[in-house]
Amino acid sequence: MATPFEQVGGLLFYRPDCRSAGFFRDWSFCCKLFGEAVDIDHVVVLKPDRPTFEQFVDELQAAGGRLCEGPGLFPEDFCKGCPQVRLDTDLWFHMASVAMANGLVVVACPHRSADQHARLMQVRGENHVHHLAIRTTPHRDMRAAALHWGLEHGFWPRTPDPVEDGVLRQWFLGNPDGQIVELIERHSGLDTFTCHNIEALRQSEIAPRPPASIN
Numbered sequence: 001m002a003t004p005f006e007q008v009g010g011l012l013f014y015r016p017d018c019r020s021a022g023f024f025r026d027w028s029f030c031c032k033l034f035g036e037a038v039d040i041d042h043v044v045v046l047k048p049d050r051p052t053f054e055q056f057v058d059e060l061q062a063a064g065g066r067l068c069e070g071p072g073l074f075p076e077d078f079c080k081g082c083p084q085v086r087l088d089t090d091l092w093f094h095m096a097s098v099a100m101a102n103g104l105v106v107v108a109c110p111h112r113s114a115d116q117h118a119r120l121m122q123v124r125g126e127n128h129v130h131h132l133a134i135r136t137t138p139h140r141d142m143r144a145a146a147l148h149w150g151l152e153h154g155f156w157p158r159t160p161d162p163v164e165d166g167v168l169r170q171w172f173l174g175n176p177d178g179q180i181v182e183l184i185e186r187h188s189g190l191d192t193f194t195c196h197n198i199e200a201l202r203q204s205e206i207a208p209r210p211p212a213s214i215n
Helices: 021-026 050-062 116-124 142-153 195-205
Strands: 005-008 011-014 030-033 036-046 066-074 093-099 104-110 131-135 168-174 180-186
Touching: 021 050, 036 116, 036 180, 050 066, 050 093, 050 104, 104 116, 142 168, 142 180, 168 195, 180 195
Parallel strands: 036 104, 131 180
Antiparallel strands: 005 011, 030 036, 036 131, 066 093, 093 104, 168 180
């Protein structure tokens, strides 16, 4: 099972030829990750600025993708009906999600020149895999899956419990190098995200270390 990712220590990077709209059009969203066969729900592609962000969203749609949400600024353009979402502006970002034949591509770019996304890209570059999500099912307990990723690959929860709101169940795992891998179950079948879960992801990125243990 071919993988579009290169592993450098504990971090993942896209291979140079595996980051185009054409690649995501044809990719099965199945691969090996840290030596493990996985089914991927979504990947995140970071772009440095709004023009290249918007251009890539257009390219994905031209390649047959279906725009699910955005493009817009999170949380301003997504969470007007969710007053409980409170996110420091350092964590705001432009995003769009596009459903390809076999999985979802989330495109993101910084909100401003020195925010958290911009700083991350300055350190790790545009090909860095911000995070990706591995599909789990009710037939495999998410805690058991998280424990497996901890014991086998050094990933541990960055939140005490999975984040769940009736639409999605997600658990954000991190390793000592700062790579994020997400476990995800979809209850609605929709290729979208909720403000609550996106907020939880962004907050998990700045969670204190070491990560939470699994009870």
